Amino acid sequence: MRAICFEDRLIYDDNRPEPAPTNGDAVVRVHLAGICATDHHITRGYMGFRGIVGHECVGTVETGPHEWLGKRVVCEINCVCRQCAQCQSGLSNHCSRRTVMGIRGRDGCFADLVAVPIHNLHEAPNAITDEEAVFVEPLAAAMQVVKQVPIERRMNVAVVGSGRLGLLVAQVLATTGCRLEVIGRNPQSLLFCEKRGIRARLISDTPAKADRDLVVDCTGSPDGLAAAIGFVRPRGTIVLKSTHAEPSAVDLAPIVVNEITVVGSRCGPFADAIHALARREVDVSSMVSRSYKIERWAEAFEASQQAGNIKVLLKINPR
Ligand SMILES: [Zn+2]
Numbered sequence: 001m002r003a004i005c006f007e008d009r010l011i012y013d014d015n016r017p018e019p020a021p022t023n024g025d026a027v028v029r030v031h032l033a034g035i036c037a038t039d040h041h042i043t044r045g046y047m048g049f050r051g052i053v054g055h056e057c058v059g060t061v062e063t064g065p066h067e068w069l070g071k072r073v074v075c076e077i078n079c080v081c082r083q084c085a086q087c088q089s090g091l092s093n094h095c096s097r098r099t100v101m102g103i104r105g106r107d108g109c110f111a112d113l114v115a116v117p118i119h120n121l122h123e124a125p126n127a128i129t130d131e132e133a134v135f136v137e138p139l140a141a142a143m144q145v146v147k148q149v150p151i152e153r154r155m156n157v158a159v160v161g162s163g164r165l166g167l168l169v170a171q172v173l174a175t176t177g178c179r180l181e182v183i184g185r186n187p188q189s190l191l192f193c194e195k196r197g198i199r200a201r202l203i204s205d206t207p208a209k210a211d212r213d214l215v216v217d218c219t220g221s222p223d224g225l226a227a228a229i230g231f232v233r234p235r236g237t238i239v240l241k242s243t244h245a246e247p248s249a250v251d252l253a254p255i256v257v258n259e260i261t262v263v264g265s266r267c268g269p270f271a272d273a274i275h276a277l278a279r280r281e282v283d284v285s286s287m288v289s290r291s292y293k294i295e296r297w298a299e300a301f302e303a304s305q306q307a308g309n310i311k312v313l314l315k316i317n318p319r
């Protein structure tokens with residue numbers, strides 16, 4: 001099968017062996033997949049990953065239990081043991097023995113076929129297209145912010161970073177009715193926000209005034225935490241959504257002095273993300289800038305790093 005793999009660099013292999021599913025796995029034929037910042041971080045050494053990359057996809061179950069065959073699905077990425085202390089206490093995303101699709105110890109979805117535990121499958125309802133379904137994983141991660149921090153309407157909230165994840169987090173926060181502002185670098189993304197009634201401004205035009213109740217760092221950069229510290233009020237909260245290969249060197253004294261709460265935030269609820277898309281609460285289709293056939297993966301990866309493009313998709317077996 002065709003696959004995009006990271007060895008010591010990204011390579012395209014059109015003769016990769018098909019996945020050998022273990023008991024409890026389904027095999028999904030991938031229609032579309034989304035390129036995400038994490039995929040780029042992996043190419044710079046994040047998690048020391050080797051294998052087929054990719055973790056955002058929609059596809060059809062080709063092998064697996066009878067009741068799933070032929071179903072259009074999206075797949076949770078954390079593959080867990082269901083037995084360890086974390087799994088038993090309902091925190092299976094933190095399973096101590098987990099593998100993560102295309103990120104940690106398990107092949108990902110930039111390939112014709114991907115093996116996924118059956119428990120990780122969610123059926124994609126007819127109300128959402130493949131182009132929308134491919135956003136379920138990152139949208140779920142965006143929704144995790146409101147799961148972890150209760151948002152009230154009177155709160156002043158800033159999202160720092162207007163990339164793919166920043167725009168999803170901003171749209172999720174906008175549904176809460178809080179006083180929201182997106183602070184970013186890319187004029188096109190800021191325009192995307194303004195079209196949806198979300199206040200947005202350039203970071204270069206934003207004075208570092210420490211008056212926000214909540215700041216969400218979606219910069220994907222080691223500098224994001226320092227920027228967030230500059231915007232959050234004393235006793236306020238910072239949510240960190242950025243993962244990067246490079247460690248960040250930040251002066252932590254302001255966190256102590258201003259008694260700031262820092263919340264790490266990773267994967268989120270798939271069912272909520274599917275419902276939000278089906279109810280049209282979040283607009284993801286306008287975030288798709290370009291789509292490339294898998295053979296044109298190198299152009300796709302390059303395009304996904306260009307500031308003018310928001311989301312870039314790989315067409316693997318499009319319907
Ligand atoms: Zn991702």
Ligand SMILES: [Zn+2]
Nearest residue numbers: 081084087095
């Ligand atoms: Zn476990």
